[in-house]
Amino acid sequence: MAVYxxxxxxxxxxxxxxxxxxxFTEIYRxxxxLIYAHVYKMLRDRPAAEDAxxxxxxxxxxKRQGLKDAANLKGYLYVNARNRVFNLIEQQKTRQNYLGAIAKYLNEEDLATLTLIDEKECAELLDRELAALPPKMREIFELSRKSDLSHKEIAERLDISEHTVKKQVQNALKVLKPRLHDAGLSIAIILFMR
Incomplete structure (x- = not known):
């Protein structure tokens, strides 16, 4: 080893x-x-500097076979280190730009699409659950929630008592609430809005 x-x-x-x-071991040692200090000074990140x-x-x-015989080894390593750091910085900048573009897209474009999809799915789920109700209960509930009629208006339209309308709406809510529990807030808003 003294020879090296x-x-x-x-x-x-x-x-x-x-x-x-x-x-190689002697060159590394x-x-x-020196190369680590050079890289760390530019990156200011220990793990990234060690990896570099x-x-x-x-x-x-x-690439040892391609080295020139009288190569300035120290200069070669410094240039290699500088280029590696520049590549890392460029990759990081590209990654940040890419993540920024994705975040911008999600915030601007996709949010409206996701809201529409969520509303559509909620409406379909509600329609399926309403279709499973007994016909008279479904009719009264839809007049109450979709047509936004008062209990008195529904009672007059269907020629039944206002108490019956109130009871049918309450029963519909008792049936629908457990079925729609996992669907979340959108369904709750649809069910309880008047």
């Missing part, structure tokens, strides 16, 4: 190109902290 410590960068690069893992430095040295090993 006393060798020049050019000698280490030549050994590295010859697949010498000990030469000698330059890791790991990728820089992995890239050095993978």
């Amino acid at each position: 410590k006393n060798s020049s960068d050019a000698e280490r690069v030549a050994l590295l190109k010859g697949d010498d893992q000990a030469a 000698r330059y890791w902290s 430095v790991q990728e820089i040295f992995s890239s050095l090993w993978l």
Whole structure:
């Protein structure tokens, strides 16, 4: 190992190109902290800096055959580090732009669509549950809620007592409430609005 410590960068690069893992280990040991400090100064994020430095040295090993024999190893690693940081910043900027565009789309466009879909589903669910009611109870309830008639107006229209209308609406609500409990607030508003 003393051979590697006393060798020049050019000698280490030549050994590295010859697949010498000990030469790579010495390069890693000698330059890791310098490259890490350089990357951390730009990113200000320890895990991201550590990952970037790991990728820089992995890239050095993978591209070792393409290195020039008299390569300025320190300069090569600094340039690689700078490029890696620029790529990370660009990726982060792109990711932020993408997330911002999605958030904007969801806030502006999709909210109206989701509201319409929710209202449509609620109306369909309510119609299905109303269809399951006995015919007279359904008619009275629909006149009360959909036609917005008072109990007195319904009683006059159907020629029944106002008390019967009131009782039929209460019974319809007793039947519908448990069935529509899981549907949420939209159904509750439809049922209890007058």
